[in-house]
Amino acid sequence: MSENKQKILxxxxxxxxxxxxxxxxxxYDVTCSEAEEKFLQEASNPKYKLILMxxxxKERDGLMIFRELRKKLPLNxxxxxxxxxxIPLAVQATKLGVLDFLRKPFxxxxxxxxxxxxxxTHEVFDLDFxxxxxxxWLEGVSPVISELLEKIKKLAIDTNDLVIYGEKGISREVIAKILHRHGRNSDRRFSKIDIASFDKNLSEAHFFLTLKELLSFSEEEGIENKNNFPGTIFLSGVDSIPEAFCLSVAHFIKEKKSPVRIILSVCNKERFxxxxxxELPPLRLRREDIPIIALxxxxxxxxxIKYISPQVISFLMYYxxxxxxxxxxxxxxxxxxxxxxxxVxxxxxxxxxxxxxxxxxxNKVFSLKKYNLSEIRSFFEKEFIDVIMWKVNHDPHKASRFLDVPHSVFSERIKTLGLSE
Known part of the structure; x- marks a missing residue:
């Protein structure tokens, strides 16, 4: 039954x-450690949800040991x-990061x-980029990006394997690195495996051999240089492998016993x-953040380039x-x-x-509250010609050649639309 209980050291x-x-x-499932050295080693195990000190x-006061623990594991x-x-002792402890300071007898x-x-309670901390x-692209003030950053913080202190998914053109690897940097295994290195890069004929066998070797490193006891061993493994290229191979990868990860965290990068989460x-939000759901990201x-x-013209900002906001x-x-x-x-x-x-x-x-037309077909046509034509004129330095001869219409016809049309030649 202890397997289902939350673990405390x-x-x-x-x-x-x-x-x-x-x-x-x-x-709770409480594990007791009497010796400082054993305690510090055991504390790095991400299975513990809380530490009591x-x-x-007898040998050193708990606050001295806590300082040493905090240097290695700042999120515990x-x-x-x-x-x-x-009271000064309790204040000092809480200032150093102790969540609560209790008095004996209990x-x-x-x-x-x-x-x-x-x-x-989730630890309160700022993400370090x-x-x-x-x-x-992680900058901005929209509710969408705020919600994403808060979720990243919560997932960072978790130890479960994770699937990061989203549309093309969004960096999933940088999110995996942020999660690793703030995670329980941050004292170990971040490793990346591109499944698509393996030889097609032996891809499955070669991949699992590589993955097993990385996971076996992490299980060695008493290693001194933990940064030489993987703490997080990021798997990319997953979308390009066959369905059967994908199912094998999912099964292997679910069955693994290693504390190394595996993060998968996919477009379609249904396979996992x-x-x-x-989920990483697309840019079109964060239109209010576009000027900030563009800058x-x-x-x-x-x-x-000193600044972006208002016309371009408007264009980007609707794209x-x-x-x-x-x-x-x-x-x-x-x-x-x-x-x-x-x-400019x-x-x-x-x-x-x-x-x-x-x-x-x-998108501009759809944003209008009231419109008719004639107005839409004029609006579309006016906006399009305005952009063409920008592209040709407001030279009507070049614009008419680009549009493949006689200059006299083009000149008459822009006057009708109320545009200056």
Whole structure:
């Protein structure tokens, strides 16, 4: 039955007190460690949902050991207790990161309530993107991105294997790296396996051999340099493998005993039912974030361009971006390469096609509350010609040649539409 109980690690060198705590917390699976060295080694096991520490230890006080624990495992949740009634000690402990500081002898109800609350509490921390590339798309103020970042925080301190899914053009690998950086295995290295890169004839056997070798490294006891061994394995290229191979991968991961976390990158989550999932939102669901993301890409990839024109911002806000964040980044990179001396990002700088214009104009029309067919036609034509004029530096002769209409006809039409030549 203990397999179904939530696991707690207790540091206590008083056997009688350890037995008392274990009895009070009988609804949990409590593992007691008397020695500091063994405790610090055991604490790195992600199976423990909470750590209990006695301050009044014989060799070193619990706060000194907690400081050492915090350096190695900053996300572990800890409750400390002491026979001392020192308020400054309790304040110091909580400032260092102890969730609760209890006084001995215990009130059973207080201990049970404190443990229950601590296990249900998620650690409050800021996600660290430093040193990671392609994180600009995680900026923004929309409810969608706020919800995603909060979910990433919750999943980071979890240990379950995970399926990250979303449309093309969204970096799943950077999310996996963020989860690893803030996870229980952050003291070990992040490993990536591209299943699609394996030889087609021997792909399945070769893949499982590689995966088993990585998982076996993690099971070695007493390793000194943990960063040489995998803590998280990121599997990409999963969508390209046959269905039977995919089912074998899913079964293997479900049956593995290793504490190494496996994160799969897929477009279709249906092939991995039963796994915990994280959906990455497409850019079109975060339109209010587009100016912020675009500016971040501009600063990184086109620092000589001072700003983005209002017309382009409006265009981007209505565009659906089938290629998502990668498409927005590539648009800005292309503008920087094609027009290296430009200080303003305008329509002339963007490599846009007719499909893009149609998509934007359709979305603009649908955003109108009232319209008729004649108004839609005039609106579409006016917007399209306006963009063409931007692309040709407002030269009507070039525009008419581009549209393959006589200049006199084009000139008359733009006057009818109220556009300046």
């Amino acid at each position: 207790l540091l206590e060198d008083d056997q009688e007190l350890a037995e008392q705590i274990t009895e009070i917390l009988s609804s 006695d301050f009044d230890l 949740k800890v409750i400390m207790f002491s026979s001392s009634n020192s 009130d059973s109800e207080i201990l049970v309530n404190s443990v229950g609350k601590a296990i249900e 430093s040193g990671l590339s392609d994180t600009e 039912s039963g796994f915990e999932t994280l 971040s890409y501009l600063i990184k990839h086109a620092p000589r 659906d971006f089938p290629g998502n964040y990668d498409e927005l980044r590539d648009l800005i990179q292309s503008a920087s390469v094609c027009f290296p001396g430009a200080e 990002l305008n329509f002339k700088s963007l490599p846009l096609d007719v499909f893009s214009f149609n998509n934007v104009l359709r």
